[in-house]
Every structure is written in C-alpha cells, then in structure tokens.
Amino acid sequence: MVEDYDNILVPVDGSETAERAFDKAVKIALDNNAHLDVLNVIDTRQFMGEMQDTLISGDTIYQMTQDSEEYLKSLKEWAKEHFNFTDVSYHIRYGSPKRIIAVDFIKDHHNDLIIMGATGMNAVERMLMGSVTAYVNQHALSDVLIIKTDLDNNKIAKPKKKYF
Numbered sequence: 659m660v661e662d663y664d665n666i667l668v669p670v671d672g673s674e675t676a677e678r679a680f681d682k683a684v685k686i687a688l689d690n691n692a693h694l695d696v697l698n699v700i701d702t703r704q705f706m707g708e709m710q711d712t713l714i715s716g717d718t719i720y721q722m723t724q725d726s727e728e729y730l731k732s733l734k735e736w737a738k739e740h741f742n743f744t745d746v747s748y749h750i751r752y753g754s755p756k757r758i759i760a761v762d763f764i765k766d767h768h769n770d771l772i773i774m775g776a777t778g779m780n781a782v783e784r785m786l787m788g789s790v791t792a793y794v795n796q797h798a799l800s801d802v803l804i805i806k807t808d809l810d811n812n813k814i815a816k817p818k819k820k821y822f
Contacts, residue, residue, distance in 0.1 A: 663801075667763060668772075679773050685741070694747070696747070759772065773802075
C-alpha cells in the first residue's frame with residue numbers, strides 16, 4: 659500500500675536543488691491533497707563566538723529574517739501562480755538546520771514527509787559542516803524524499819535563480 663501524505667515539509671535555502679525540491683513538493687502536495695510547510699533555517703551557529711556571544715548585530719539578524727521572509731513569500735506566490743496551490747505555510751527558524759529539520763520542526767508540525775534537495779551547499783561547506791540532507795535522511799522522524807531531478811525527471815542542470 660502506498661503511503662498518503664497529509665502534511666509535507668520542504669526546507670529551502672535559496673539553492674537550485676532546494677527550489678526544485680519545492681516544485682516537486684508542491685506537485686506531491688497537490689496529488690495528495692496535503693498541506694505544505696516551507697521552512698528556512700537561519701543557521702545562527704556561524705555567528706557565535708567562543709563564549710557563545712553573538713558576533714553580529716541585532717540589525718543584521720533582523721535583515722536576514724526580512725530577506726528570508728521575502729524569499730518564502732515569493733515561493734508561496736510561485737505555488738499559487740504556477741500550480742494554483744494555496745495550502746502553503748512558511749516558517750523561519752534559527753539554529754542548527756540539521757536538528758531543526760529532522761526532529762524539532764517535525765515534532766511541532768507533525769509532518770509525515772520531508773522533501774529536500776540533494777544538497778544546498780558547496781563542496782567546501784559540506785566538508786566543514788556535513789551535509790544537512792545526509793543528516794536528515796538518517797535521523798528524521800518522518801519519511802524523507804531527496805530530490806535530484808526537475809519536474810520532468812531530468813537531472814538538475816547548472817544553477818539559475820528563478821524566484822529572485
């Protein structure tokens with residue numbers, strides 16, 4: 659028996675793979691008559707000093723939040739304009755993307771499927787921080803679908819921005 663999904667999570671970071679995962683998540687949500695949560699995690703660990711004091715100002719964090727909200731709103735509008743899909747909520751969290759996506763957000767919102775891109779970082783960031791996707795795939799409290807192709811199942815080509 660194939661699982662029906664009611665509440666889907668798609669984490670996004672502005673990367674091409676995340677945006678393709680978003681497109682597929684919208685399509686799967688439509689096919690399942692499901693709700694879609696779109697999540698952007700602002701990784702605050704990169705701004706912490708040795709004594710856990712913040713290295714950036716509150717104004718900078720505020721601006722990052724505003725930019726994230728603008729990006730998430732554009733994705734919600736994209737879903738409405740291109741797929742006629744409106745059952746979308748967007749969320750911003752702060753902290754470790756790995757833990758938030760795999761565990762914390764799922765506990766709060768009861769998502770039964772996570773759809774995410776194969777990777778959103780460059781090779782150096784993956785080496786230093788580890789792949790968020792790999793961590794989520796191993797530790798998630800729900801099913802995980804890792805997207806490597808576009809809506810037509812073609813391998814994702816070189817990056818191009820579509821929402822900004």
